[in-house]
Amino acid sequence: MKKTGVGEFEEMVLLTICVLDNSAYAFSIKTEVEARTNRKLNISAIHTTLYRMEDKGLLTSEMGESNSIRGGKRKRMFSVTPFGIKSLSEIKATRSKLWEDIPAMILKELKS
Amino acid sequence: MSQMNNTTPPKVFKRLLSWMFPTSSTEEIEGDLNEDFYYNTQNQGHFTARLKYAFDVLMLVRLYFRMRSKNRKPTAMQNLFFFHFKFGLRAIYRQRLHQSINIATLTLGFSCFALIFLFVYNQQQKDNFLTEPERIVRLGSIAEWGEGAGSHVGIGQMLANELPGIEAYSNVSTSIVEIKTLNGNESFTETITNGLPSLVDIFQLEIIRGENIKSGIKSILISEKISQKLFSSLDVIGKELTLISRGNETNYTIAGVLKDLPVNASFSVDILKLFAMNESYYDLNSNIQVSYPAYFKVATNMDIDQMARKIPELLQAHTSSESLLSTQYVFRTLDEIKSNIDASDNFVEAIDGQVLFIFSVVGIVILLLALANYINLSAALSLRRVQEMCVRKVMGASKKTIIIQQVIESFIVCFIALILTSLVIFYFTNRIENYLDIPLRIPSNIIGWVILITFLGLITLTLIASLYPAVLVTSIKFSDFLKGKITQSPKGKLIRNLLLVIQFSISASLIIGTLTFLKQLSFIDEMHHTAKAGEVLILKGKIGKNPEVIKQQLNTIPSINKISISSMVPGPNDNSRGGMGTKDFESGFDFYIVDENFIDVLGLDIIQGNNFYNDEKGSETDFLINESLATMIKENPIGKSFDLGRSTPSRVLGIVRDFPVQTIKEKIKPTAYFLRRSNGDSDNSLNKVAIRFEPTDLKKTIAQIEEVWRSVYPDQPFDLEFMDDRIRRTYTAELKMGKVFGAFTAVAVLISFLGLFGLITYIVQVRMKEVSIRKILGANFLSLAQLLTRKIWYILILASVISFPLAYYLLQFWLESFAYRTEITAEVFITTLILFMAIVSMTIFWQVKRVTMLNPAEVLRNE
Numbered sequence: 006m007k008k009t010g011v012g013e014f015e016e017m018v019l020l021t022i023c024v025l026d027n028s029a030y031a032f033s034i035k036t037e038v039e040a041r042t043n044r045k046l047n048i049s050a051i052h053t054t055l056y057r058m059e060d061k062g063l064l065t066s067e068m069g070e071s072n073s074i075r076g077g078k079r080k081r082m083f084s085v086t087p088f089g090i091k092s093l094s095e096i097k098a099t100r101s102k103l104w105e106d107i108p109a110m111i112l113k114e115l116k117s
Numbered sequence: 118m119s120q121m122n123n124t125t126p127p128k129v130f131k132r133l134l135s136w137m138f139p140t141s142s143t144e145e146i147e148g149d150l151n152e153d154f155y156y157n158t159q160n161q162g163h164f165t166a167r168l169k170y171a172f173d174v175l176m177l178v179r180l181y182f183r184m185r186s187k188n189r190k191p192t193a194m195q196n197l198f199f200f201h202f203k204f205g206l207r208a209i210y211r212q213r214l215h216q217s218i219n220i221a222t223l224t225l226g227f228s229c230f231a232l233i234f235l236f237v238y239n240q241q242q243k244d245n246f247l248t249e250p251e252r253i254v255r256l257g258s259i260a261e262w263g264e265g266a267g268s269h270v271g272i273g274q275m276l277a278n279e280l281p282g283i284e285a286y287s288n289v290s291t292s293i294v295e296i297k298t299l300n301g302n303e304s305f306t307e308t309i310t311n312g313l314p315s316l317v318d319i320f321q322l323e324i325i326r327g328e329n330i331k332s333g334i335k336s337i338l339i340s341e342k343i344s345q346k347l348f349s350s351l352d353v354i355g356k357e358l359t360l361i362s363r364g365n366e367t368n369y370t371i372a373g374v375l376k377d378l379p380v381n382a383s384f385s386v387d388i389l390k391l392f393a394m395n396e397s398y399y400d401l402n403s404n405i406q407v408s409y410p411a412y413f414k415v416a417t418n419m420d421i422d423q424m425a426r427k428i429p430e431l432l433q434a435h436t437s438s439e440s441l442l443s444t445q446y447v448f449r450t451l452d453e454i455k456s457n458i459d460a461s462d463n464f465v466e467a468i469d470g471q472v473l474f475i476f477s478v479v480g481i482v483i484l485l486l487a488l489a490n491y492i493n494l495s496a497a498l499s500l501r502r503v504q505e506m507c508v509r510k511v512m513g514a515s516k517k518t519i520i521i522q523q524v525i526e527s528f529i530v531c532f533i534a535l536i537l538t539s540l541v542i543f544y545f546t547n548r549i550e551n552y553l554d555i556p557l558r559i560p561s562n563i564i565g566w567v568i569l570i571t572f573l574g575l576i577t578l579t580l581i582a583s584l585y586p587a588v589l590v591t592s593i594k595f596s597d598f599l600k601g602k603i604t605q606s607p608k609g610k611l612i613r614n615l616l617l618v619i620q621f622s623i624s625a626s627l628i629i630g631t632l633t634f635l636k637q638l639s640f641i642d643e644m645h646h647t648a649k650a651g652e653v654l655i656l657k658g659k660i661g662k663n664p665e666v667i668k669q670q671l672n673t674i675p676s677i678n679k680i681s682i683s684s685m686v687p688g689p690n691d692n693s694r695g696g697m698g699t700k701d702f703e704s705g706f707d708f709y710i711v712d713e714n715f716i717d718v719l720g721l722d723i724i725q726g727n728n729f730y731n732d733e734k735g736s737e738t739d740f741l742i743n744e745s746l747a748t749m750i751k752e753n754p755i756g757k758s759f760d761l762g763r764s765t766p767s768r769v770l771g772i773v774r775d776f777p778v779q780t781i782k783e784k785i786k787p788t789a790y791f792l793r794r795s796n797g798d799s800d801n802s803l804n805k806v807a808i809r810f811e812p813t814d815l816k817k818t819i820a821q822i823e824e825v826w827r828s829v830y831p832d833q834p835f836d837l838e839f840m841d842d843r844i845r846r847t848y849t850a851e852l853k854m855g856k857v858f859g860a861f862t863a864v865a866v867l868i869s870f871l872g873l874f875g876l877i878t879y880i881v882q883v884r885m886k887e888v889s890i891r892k893i894l895g896a897n898f899l900s901l902a903q904l905l906t907r908k909i910w911y912i913l914i915l916a917s918v919i920s921f922p923l924a925y926y927l928l929q930f931w932l933e934s935f936a937y938r939t940e941i942t943a944e945v946f947i948t949t950l951i952l953f954m955a956i957v958s959m960t961i962f963w964q965v966k967r968v969t970m971l972n973p974a975e976v977l978r979n980e
Contacts, residue, residue, distance in 0.1 A: 030145065032153055047173055048153040048173050050176070074155045078151065
């Protein structure tokens, strides 16, 4: 398996961006991940993860619109690059391969 | 109001955030934080929201660096230092000929300056490890012939006992002996110091093992260095050493080990042996006078002049000797001893203050020459790059960028020169130290300062050398240049020519100085007939009543040609007394008691009249005079009789060519040579035997002489010296200085000519196009050479006009310190001028030749 270099939290953020489709920016990603995982996150943690993934080429970004809550500052809208999608699917393929190879007995216990 | 406050994030952090991410490309961070803060306030209350905001801002610090480097796009263009550096190297490479001249001259200049600095510094820091050096004094005796370093050994002993304020006393003498370990085969030649045990106290020597020497026991102290050399360990107490002095072997027990003296000590004690003299030599009334330097340690805050004034009084109680009482005694401090080269002993090394001064001046001059050269050439070089600068400026470079680039280029050049300099210094210091026998070390306590000053110097130099050309270049109107109105900027020509004039003036002065120096040295050499003096040996001792005995015995040695016994021989003073005045010769003169062979043996010339007993048996009242004395007598003195305070008037037989007696800086004393009385009246003062020998088997001859001496005078030390060594001792310092001075002058001249070479090359290259067109139109080599170099000749003439009178006056001033000096003649100046012109012409010829050889089409096609 080729190493994708995508961590667990990064994978989650990536998937969330996919889910959010065109409205993914730091704050919306934060609330989405919080809602889905029941975890409290810091916005700065999201920022560092986003910029790191952008450097890796998993994400691309462009400036979006702004509003008064944001103090007139624009949003940076993120979207997953083809390389990001590829990495995600690689991860998924590895996982499903693993799931497939689990012996039936243990699989039964896991499912119950 | 409170509502508003509640809904705003903490001000400090907000400001920090906008400071960290000021650009619009990172404004989303601030926006996201605001949004987050807004929802947090609603869900969790404003306190938690503010806390979270602050926390987030702090966590974002790690993004700060990433954003900064990301915003610098493109990265390469942003990193201007790197670019300047790269361009600098490239520009230096492109002008490699001129830049290597720059680097060479700077390296030469720096190296010479550093070496001279080390020399002068080391001389000035001599003995700085001594505490209270002013308490170390030497007794000096001033007789009519000048000041001597030695004094009657009995006086020192007497003063130590009777003069209040003296804490310790020791006579000092040095001698060169062979030493070997008791059962070792190898022997080493070392200088040993003879002194009393108190010498250790006076000169603050440190005994690290064992104890001091004692009288009565044959014991010695050796330094760590000697100990390591002979035994490879410091556990040497009680071991025995054999000292071989003039064939005599004596065993000594090592009593202790001395700590090595610092390199900057002006004295050295490698082996310390007890100063032992026959008891009778200490008798102040004895007619044998043995003189050695006497050092004292005086109590704190004593007035040494006042102490010295008490000496005659004390002496009167002990002696009736006329010569001791007529001498004036002084105490000389260590500093005075070191600076008075005329009255130096072999123990404390003296140095000529004038030498230090001249060297400092030469060092600074060389450094300035190198700097002037560098500034000049780099200004010329950067003017050639006006086009490049214009293009840069058009492309958007600011004045600042152009200046920075110049600075960095010149920094690179200076830095390379500095590295080369340190290599040169590491390579040469040891060699120069060995050659000149002077320390050139950097004491570890100033290494920090040296490094600091070097770097400050480097930065200053870089700024000076680059700002001038940078300002020149940037002040050019670029639009004019681009329109083709200016091809070469006329700016800075005046300063450049001025610098060139100064450089040439200095070089010319230095060349004149060196030539005069060489002239003076050969003049001195001529005066001394040193070639003949190598075959003369001088024996010193109390000859006494029966000079015929030793004379006959020595004459049996086959290799000896001729022997003369006299009271004095020419050379550095050795405490011989002399000087008397009569009513005919008021100012006084030296008188030598000689025998009839004296003139022949010592190789003196009779320039007028006759030698003793040349053709007729003359009378004992006849005498010879030297030129100096002859000039005191107005009419021709040959055959005249003078009342010299003797029973009968004395008749002048001949005139002897002047021969320097003491140092060459002193005037030759008027001297009269009297014949030894056959009745033995004058025999008391005979204490020199001059021997002219066949230089075939030197060792055998000396051994035979020693055998004779020991059999005739068993109680006297055997003290032998070569006449040429004796004479050379009077001007060793000048000889060495002459060589070093010559070397430095050569460097200075080399720097100037490298500069000249660079400038001519520059001028030729700049006018390449013009020269090519002229060539096409039919100009020949001569007219081209004339065209290109006319200005250089003007500069040369101007430099000569400035430097010649200047050099003349400075040299007159310097020569005045010599009693007998050569003239500064016109030929020195003419030689300098010819030398100058020859080198200039050669440089020009080479360059112009190169230009005329080029195909003009090649040059013109390039444009």
